[in-house]
Amino acid sequence: ENGIQRPKGHKVSFHYNSHVEDMHFGKTHPMKPWRLTLTKHLVLGHGLQYAMDTYEAVSAGTDEVRKFHAPDYVDFLRQVSPKTFPELCKIPRFTRAIPPKHEGDSVELGPYNLSTSPGADCPVFDGMSEYLFLYTGATLAATHQLTSGACNIAINWSGGLHHAHKAEASGFCYINDIVLAILDMLRVYARVLYIDIDVHHGDGVEEAFQRQPRVMTLSYHRYGPYDETGHKFFPGTGDLEDIGLKGTPGEHFALNVPIPSGIDDRQYKFLFEGVTGRAIEAFNPSAIVLQCGADSLGGDRLGQFNINIKQHGECVAFVKNQHLPLLLLGGGGYTARNVARAWCHETAIATDNKLVDKVPYFVPRIEAFKGRAHGDEKMYPSFERLHKNECKDADLEYMVKKLEHD
Numbered sequence: 050e051n052g053i054q055r056p057k058g059h060k061v062s063f064h065y066n067s068h069v070e071d072m073h074f075g076k077t078h079p080m081k082p083w084r085l086t087l088t089k090h091l092v093l094g095h096g097l098q099y100a101m102d103t104y105e106a107v108s109a110g111t112d113e114v115r116k117f118h119a120p121d122y123v124d125f126l127r128q129v130s131p132k133t134f135p136e137l138c139k140i141p142r143f144t145r146a147i148p149p150k151h152e153g154d155s156v157e158l159g160p161y162n163l164s165t166s167p168g169a170d171c172p173v174f175d176g177m178s179e180y181l182f183l184y185t186g187a188t189l190a191a192t193h194q195l196t197s198g199a200c201n202i203a204i205n206w207s208g209g210l211h212h213a214h215k216a217e218a219s220g221f222c223y224i225n226d227i228v229l230a231i232l233d234m235l236r237v238y239a240r241v242l243y244i245d246i247d248v249h250h251g252d253g254v255e256e257a258f259q260r261q262p263r264v265m266t267l268s269y270h271r272y273g274p275y276d277e278t279g280h281k282f283f284p285g286t287g288d289l290e291d292i293g294l295k296g297t298p299g300e301h302f303a304l305n306v307p308i309p310s311g312i313d314d315r316q317y318k319f320l321f322e323g324v325t326g327r328a329i330e331a332f333n334p335s336a337i338v339l340q341c342g343a344d345s346l347g348g349d350r351l352g353q354f355n356i357n358i359k360q361h362g363e364c365v366a367f368v369k370n371q372h373l374p375l376l377l378l379g380g381g382g383y384t385a386r387n388v389a390r391a392w393c394h395e396t397a398i399a400t401d402n403k404l405v406d407k408v409p410y411f412v413p414r415i416e417a418f419k420g421r422a423h424g425d426e427k428m429y430p431s432f433e434r435l436h437k438n439e440c441k442d443a444d445l446e447y448m449v450k451k452l453e454h455d
C-alpha cells in the first residue's frame with residue numbers, strides 16, 4: 050500500500066534495541082538518545098521494516114570490548130553509575146587515570162575523562178553502562194551479519210561513536226564501536242575503507258589505525274583556525290597534512306578533508322565524490338564502513354555546515370553504488386527531527402525505496418513531529434544559508450588535487 054518493497058539483488062539488516070532511547074546524558078547536554086525514538090517511528094511509519102531483516106540487539110560482552118579498549122577502562126565502564134562513581138574513583142587501579150586539576154577548570158574530571166559535573170562532555174549518568182554495551186552490541190551484530198554474508202548492508206543508527214580512545218572517553222563517545230567493528234572485519238576482508246561524514250573529525254578511528262595499511266580512514270569535517278572565543282572546532286585535529294603515522298606502514302592510509310563553515314550541497318558533492326571516488330580507486334577496499342553523523346546537516350545545534358538531507362543521502366547512495374559490503378552507522382546529530390528524517394531517508398536509500406515527502410500518519414505526535422497535522426509537514430526540509438559560507442571553490446579544487454596526490 051505504501052509501496053515499500055524488499056530490494057532486488059541485495060539484503061539489508063537493521064540492528065536496534067529501544068532500550069537506548071531511555072537514556073539521558075543530562076538536562077542541557079546536546080546528545081539526545083530520543084532522536085533514535087524519532088528515527089524508529091519514522092522508519093516504522095514508512096513501513097521500511099518490510100524491506101529489511103530487523104534484529105533486536107543484545108549487549109556486547111566485556112571480552113569483545115577489550116579487543117580495542119584497555120581492560121581496566123572496560124571494567125570501569127561495566128561498573129560505573131552515578132551511585133558507584135565516587136567509590137570507583139578511590140580504587141588505586143583507577144586513580145592513576147584521573148587527570149590533574151588545573152586552576153579555573155569548570156568541570157571536575159574523574160578517571161578516563163568521565164565526570165558527574167553537569168557541564169561535562171562525557172557525563173556519568175543512570176543506565177550509562179547498559180547504554181554503552183548495547184549500542185556496541187548492535188554494531189557488532191551488524192558486523193557479524195555482513196562478515197557472515199547474511200546481508201550486504203547492515204545498519205545501526207545508535208552506533209558510530211568515533212571519538213572514544215583506547216582508555217579514555219571523549220566527545221560524547223565512551224566505547225569506540227567503529228574500531229571494534231573494523232577489527233572484526235579485518236578477519237574476513239583484506240582492506241576496509243572507513244568514511245566519516247559527521248561534522249567532527251573521526252579522530253578515535255584514525256588514531257586506532259594510524260599504523261595499519263589495511264584500513265584507510267577518510268574523514269570530512271569542520272576544521273579551521275581559532276574562533277572568536279579562542280577555541281578550535283572540536284576535536285581540533287584532522288588537518289589536510291595528516292595522512293597517517295609517518296614512518297609506519299600506515300602512512301598515506303589516513304585522509305582528512307578539513308572544511309570551512311557553511312559548505313553547501315554543490316560544494317560538498319564535489320568534494321565528497323571527487324575524494325571518495327579516488328580513494329576507492331586507489332585503495333580498492335573489500336568492504337566499507339560509513340559513519341553517517343547527521344550534525345553535518347544545516348540547522349544542526351552543534352554543526353556549521355549547510356548540507357541538506359538530499360545531499361547527505363547522496364553520500365550514502367554514492368558509497369552504496371560501489372556494491373561492496375557496507376556497514377552504515379549513526380554518530381552525531383543534535384537537531385533531533387532532522388537526524389530522524391536523514392537516517393530514515395538513508396534507510397530507504399539502503400533498501401532501494403523512495404519515500405513520499407510526507408510524515409506518515411502512524412507516527413505518534415511526539416516532540417518534533419507534533420504541532421502540524423500529519424501529512425502537512427515536509428519529510429525533507431531544505432536548510433538554506435544558515436551559516437555564513439566561508440568555502441571558496443578554488444580551495445576545494447586544490448584539496449581534491451592535493452588528496453589525489455596523497
Ligand code: TV7
Pocket residue numbers: 075077078079167168169170209210211212219220221222247249250283342344351380381382
Ligand atoms: C559524535 N561541543 C560528538 C561531538 C562532540 C563535541 C562539544 C559541547 C557541549 C557539551 C555540553 C553542553 C555543549 C552546546 C559542544 C572543549 C570543550 C567545550 C563542555 C560544555 N553543551 C560527535 C564535543 C565538544 C555538555 N567538546 O562527533 C553538557 O554545547 O568542544 C568541546 C570541549 C570542553 C567541555 N565543554 C565544551 O558528534 C557523536 N561539547 C551542555 C551540557
Ligand code: CA
Pocket residue numbers: 245246247248249250251268269270
Ligand atoms: Ca567527519
Ligand code: ZN
Pocket residue numbers: 247248249342344380381382
Ligand atoms: Zn559530530
